[in-house]
Amino acid sequence: MWAQEMQNLAAEIKTGHKDRTARIGGIKRETCNILGAADDYMKGVAAELKEMARELKDFLAESEEKRAADFQVMIKEVKGVVAQIKKTTKGLLADYKTERKEAAEYWVSLGAKKAAPTSEEKKEKKEEK
Numbered sequence: 001m002w003a004q005e006m007q008n009l010a011a012e013i014k015t016g017h018k019d020r021t022a023r024i025g026g027i028k029r030e031t032c033n034i035l036g037a038a039d040d041y042m043k044g045v046a047a048e049l050k051e052m053a054r055e056l057k058d059f060l061a062e063s064e065e066k067r068a069a070d071f072q073v074m075i076k077e078v079k080g081v082v083a084q085i086k087k088t089t090k091g092l093l094a095d096y097k098t099e100r101k102e103a104a105e106y107w108v109s110l111g112a113k114k115a116a117p118t119s120e121e122k123k124e125k126k127e128e129k
Contacts, residue, residue: 102119
């Protein structure tokens, strides 16, 4: 009986060892498959990130070209406005110079007791007629 139990125990240990070895082999294969799938996934993610980085770089380059073109248009408009302001200012200064000259002539004529009518007075007289 004692011998039989020892034989049964030895057989169970052998069988248990084989089962455990088979389970461990399965776990190792499963682990390898999981790691392989994870590696493939990571490679895919890395490829997607590289593609997205390239697309972003292209987008920013195109955007920079568009901003530069828009800036050139805006500068052209600003230069046009500045030119118009210069032209208007030049005209205003010319008008001021003419009016100042007429005023000086008027004051000189008052000093000589000869009042010469200014261009505005001449216009007013014409309107009255």
